[in-house]
Amino acid sequence: MPTPSLFFSGLLALSAGLPSLAAPSYGSTDPCAKIGGQTFVAPADAIACQKSFPLNETIKANVLNNIARVFDFFTFEDYYLHSPYPFQESTTNIRRDIARINATKYATDYDLNKDIYDFTTELNDGHTRWFPDCYNSYQNLLPTPVVILGNEVVVAPDAVEFLSLMPPEFAQYYANIGFNWQRLAGARILRIDGLPAFSYVDKIASTVSGNYLDHGVRVNSVVSSYRISGTSFSQRFGDLAGPSFLTQTHLTFELIPVNSTRPETVNVPYLANFVGNPFTDGPSYWANNCAAKNTTNGVDHRSASHTKRDGKPLRPMAKIIDLAPKTAVGLPGPFLPTLSPVNGSEGVIKSFILPDNKTGVMFVGSFEPDDYVGFQTDTVAAISQFQAANVTHLIIDLTNNGGGYVCLGLFLHQYLAGMGIGYAGFQSTNRANPLAKKILASDIAQGLNDQVSYYTADDFAFLNNTEMPASYNYFEPSSSEFVNGKSDPTSQRFYDVCTPYNVPVPDGPAFDLKNVAIVGNGNCASTCALFSTLMYERHGTKMAMFGGKPGEHVEFKGMAGNQVLEWADLDSEIKTAGLKDDPLAPPDLLVSSNMRVNWRTAWSWLDETKPIAFKSELPQYHFPYTIDTYNNPQNLWTFAAKELFGAGHGYGY
Numbered sequence: 001m002p003t004p005s006l007f008f009s010g011l012l013a014l015s016a017g018l019p020s021l022a023a024p025s026y027g028s029t030d031p032c033a034k035i036g037g038q039t040f041v042a043p044a045d046a047i048a049c050q051k052s053f054p055l056n057e058t059i060k061a062n063v064l065n066n067i068a069r070v071f072d073f074f075t076f077e078d079y080y081l082h083s084p085y086p087f088q089e090s091t092t093n094i095r096r097d098i099a100r101i102n103a104t105k106y107a108t109d110y111d112l113n114k115d116i117y118d119f120t121t122e123l124n125d126g127h128t129r130w131f132p133d134c135y136n137s138y139q140n141l142l143p144t145p146v147v148i149l150g151n152e153v154v155v156a157p158d159a160v161e162f163l164s165l166m167p168p169e170f171a172q173y174y175a176n177i178g179f180n181w182q183r184l185a186g187a188r189i190l191r192i193d194g195l196p197a198f199s200y201v202d203k204i205a206s207t208v209s210g211n212y213l214d215h216g217v218r219v220n221s222v223v224s225s226y227r228i229s230g231t232s233f234s235q236r237f238g239d240l241a242g243p244s245f246l247t248q249t250h251l252t253f254e255l256i257p258v259n260s261t262r263p264e265t266v267n268v269p270y271l272a273n274f275v276g277n278p279f280t281d282g283p284s285y286w287a288n289n290c291a292a293k294n295t296t297n298g299v300d301h302r303s304a305s306h307t308k309r310d311g312k313p314l315r316p317m318a319k320i321i322d323l324a325p326k327t328a329v330g331l332p333g334p335f336l337p338t339l340s341p342v343n344g345s346e347g348v349i350k351s352f353i354l355p356d357n358k359t360g361v362m363f364v365g366s367f368e369p370d371d372y373v374g375f376q377t378d379t380v381a382a383i384s385q386f387q388a389a390n391v392t393h394l395i396i397d398l399t400n401n402g403g404g405y406v407c408l409g410l411f412l413h414q415y416l417a418g419m420g421i422g423y424a425g426f427q428s429t430n431r432a433n434p435l436a437k438k439i440l441a442s443d444i445a446q447g448l449n450d451q452v453s454y455y456t457a458d459d460f461a462f463l464n465n466t467e468m469p470a471s472y473n474y475f476e477p478s479s480s481e482f483v484n485g486k487s488d489p490t491s492q493r494f495y496d497v498c499t500p501y502n503v504p505v506p507d508g509p510a511f512d513l514k515n516v517a518i519v520g521n522g523n524c525a526s527t528c529a530l531f532s533t534l535m536y537e538r539h540g541t542k543m544a545m546f547g548g549k550p551g552e553h554v555e556f557k558g559m560a561g562n563q564v565l566e567w568a569d570l571d572s573e574i575k576t577a578g579l580k581d582d583p584l585a586p587p588d589l590l591v592s593s594n595m596r597v598n599w600r601t602a603w604s605w606l607d608e609t610k611p612i613a614f615k616s617e618l619p620q621y622h623f624p625y626t627i628d629t630y631n632n633p634q635n636l637w638t639f640a641a642k643e644l645f646g647a648g649h650g651y652g653y
């Protein structure tokens with residue numbers, strides 16, 4: 001069993017020999033010098049450092065040109081003009097937002113980046129966001145993470161066990177300022193920052209937790225929850241207690257501590273945890289965290305020094321970036337599963353057999369393992385052991401699964417359902433914008449293939465499941481979708497190419513699919529959402545979601561876009577096609593940031609005119625978290641087995 005562990009980044013020695021890059025010069029009052037080399041600092045000091053860089057008009061123009069041109073590739077742009085119910089909260093006019101930012105005067109680079117960060121965050125598409133390393137270099141941490149138990153917002157009852165796993169400097173800081181956070185564990189929260197507790201949770205869900213279209217799913221991002229980080233059980237702070245862009249120095253709670261009946265008002269100070277590259281002062285902060293790196297922009301894969309990835313094809317990725325793992329704290333020991341793991345539990349999948357000896361559990365923490373083949377052999381090992389033990393029912397826990405390789409999602413679906421079902425994925429398209437059409441045409445003219453390009457057709461298959469030749473132009477003709485009254489030309493539809501898999505997959509299902517259920521908190525992104533939607537749409541798999549606000553729904557899938565391109569990936573496509581000089585090409589970024597973009601749409605099996613991202617699909621079961629289940633996966637699985645496979649029922653829809 002993994003033990004509660006701590007993975008930490010960000011401390012480390014200071015680097016020497018800093019390059020001289022354009023950054024303001026300081027006299028004796030450099031606010032970054034005050035905090036250089038420290039891991040935990042008061043947020044006000046870190047914000048003062050981050051706000052010490054005045055707005056640079058050259059950089060602003062560069063960033064906005066980049067972003068505006070990257071959005072040309074965003075498959076969902078026109079959906080935002082009028083986001084369909086129940087996703088209406090995200091509605092916005094993206095071009096107007098960019099024009100507004102362009103026309104706004106900002107005093108500092110921080111202010112500009114905050115505005116861009118908020119604008120992309122509030123699109124609620126974790127695939128399409130601006131991540132500026134300069135301002136994601138600290139994570140703000142609160143010693144009172146919150147959870148929703150039943151009808152109440154409370155300070156996580158395990159806060160003491162949980163935060164005791166932080167480096168000792170964390171508790172030391174609060175001891176030094178004489179703040180007793182330990183006594184607040186389990187307190188009932190009445191108001192936060194002057195708002196009723198649930199309204200404040202909603203506010204964070206609407207403005208900070210930007211990865212998922214569904215509001216209910218984002219409520220679950222706000223609160224603390226269990227997860228697998230790397231290959232270990234972990235507890236997430238939640239976005240209220242662990243935001244990645246520093247803005248707050250403290251949070252005011254009106255709460256009733258455990259064993260008290262009297263409400264009191266408590267100002268809880270945040271502590272900023274440095275997770276960036278070491279620095280000593282303003283110029284080195286800028287050089288090491290803000291200026292573009294050699295990996296910020298893409299490369300021309302045709303050039304000798306950048307040829308291929310070891311002869312392997314590029315593997316499509318669909319995942320969110322949750323900056324929270326940067327402060328990855330273990331799940332406290334008392335809440336780890338006590339069952340012995342079955343075979344194949346060393347990686348991102350942890351599998352168990354419940355004490356009834358009939359129910360197997362696979363906690364699939366991610367589809368982005370270090371070992372692509374290992375994920376498949378782990379699946380085979382776990383399911384073989386289940387079958388040998390005569391397990392008949394399977395629970396798959398997808399809590400806080402951020403996605404990963406598209407083909408591993410298809411693989412898991414295929415392994416559970418068997419080769420007999422045929423193609424295990426979705427119809428997919430990308431956007432036929434003018435530059436995309438030029439990229440594909442240029443790739444074809446140059447004879448390129450999937451060894452260097454995500455665009456070439458040999459990455460995909462026709463709808464009869466035969467691979468397209470690399471020379472095939474799936475934009476000719478393109479299809480003209482109309483979205484919210486706007487013409488949105490897209491590629492022809494195609495399939496993913498994920499077969500042959502690296503392990504043999506039986507023809508029939510691993511279990512009677514009626515006996516397979518999925519549990520989670522809706523924070524199931526990208527490949528995870530594609531996988532769960534396939535199970536639901538093709539096999540009617542039981543979905544049980546936990547958490548959210550009392551009386552409000554939680555969709556079972558989080559962000560269900562499809563393949564994502566990081567800015568550097570998209571830039572590599574453009575450079576490899578020889579089109580960097582095209583007026584439509586986004587410029588190389590001058591700063592160390594990532595404007596990532598949802599590059600492909602996956603279309604629903606049940607309604608082929610709808611992207612699954614915008615198809616509302618509610619779980620058949622919805623349960624609140626309780627004191628026994630919010631941080632205790634084994635308790636949750638035992639509860640779910642009884643409710644889903646036993647006699648009981650959840651409150652459904």
Ligand SMILES: *[C@@H]1O[C@H](CO)[C@@H](O)[C@H](O)[C@H]1NC(C)=O
Pocket residue numbers: 022023024056057058059590
């Ligand atoms: C603005 O940024 C550009 C690009 O990094 C740099 O060349 C220029 O010197 C900066 N201007 C000022 C006033 O710092």
Ligand SMILES: *[C@@H]1O[C@H](CO)[C@@H](O)[C@H](O)[C@H]1NC(C)=O
Pocket residue numbers: 064065068098099102
């Ligand atoms: C920003 O405004 C300037 C001045 O009007 C214009 O030249 C530029 O194209 C605009 N940038 C974007 C990305 O719209």
Ligand SMILES: *[C@@H]1O[C@H](CO)[C@@H](O)[C@H](O)[C@H]1NC(C)=O
Pocket residue numbers: 183258259
């Ligand atoms: C609350 O009271 C119970 C019973 O006296 C005690 O065991 C527990 O430690 C108290 N909890 C706190 C947080 O003071």
Ligand SMILES: *[C@@H]1O[C@H](CO)[C@@H](O)[C@H](O)[C@H]1NC(C)=O
Pocket residue numbers: 294295
């Ligand atoms: C990028 O920079 C890093 C550190 O400065 C260096 O180790 C690496 O070799 C560079 N990579 C390329 C492709 O230039």
Ligand SMILES: *[C@@H]1O[C@H](CO)[C@@H](O)[C@H](O)[C@H]1NC(C)=O
Pocket residue numbers: 355356357
């Ligand atoms: C499950 O199997 C174990 C080990 O074979 C056995 O000790 C236990 O009694 C079984 N439990 C049930 C409920 O059958």
Ligand SMILES: *[C@@H]1O[C@H](CO)[C@@H](O)[C@H](O)[C@H]1NC(C)=O
Pocket residue numbers: 343381384385388
């Ligand atoms: C678990 O894996 C080991 C080593 O590969 C193997 O010997 C054993 O048979 C497996 N156990 C089960 C129950 O499949």
Ligand SMILES: *[C@@H]1O[C@H](CO)[C@@H](O)[C@H](O)[C@H]1NC(C)=O
Pocket residue numbers: 388389390
């Ligand atoms: C599984 O079922 C088979 C057939 O009923 C039986 O022979 C075998 O002993 C069972 N195995 C276990 C581990 O219960």
Ligand SMILES: *[C@@H]1O[C@H](CO)[C@@H](O)[C@H](O)[C@H]1NC(C)=O
Pocket residue numbers: 462463464465466
């Ligand atoms: C699959 O479809 C493509 C495009 O329509 C066609 O060219 C090809 O011959 C088909 N392959 C098979 C095996 O039917």
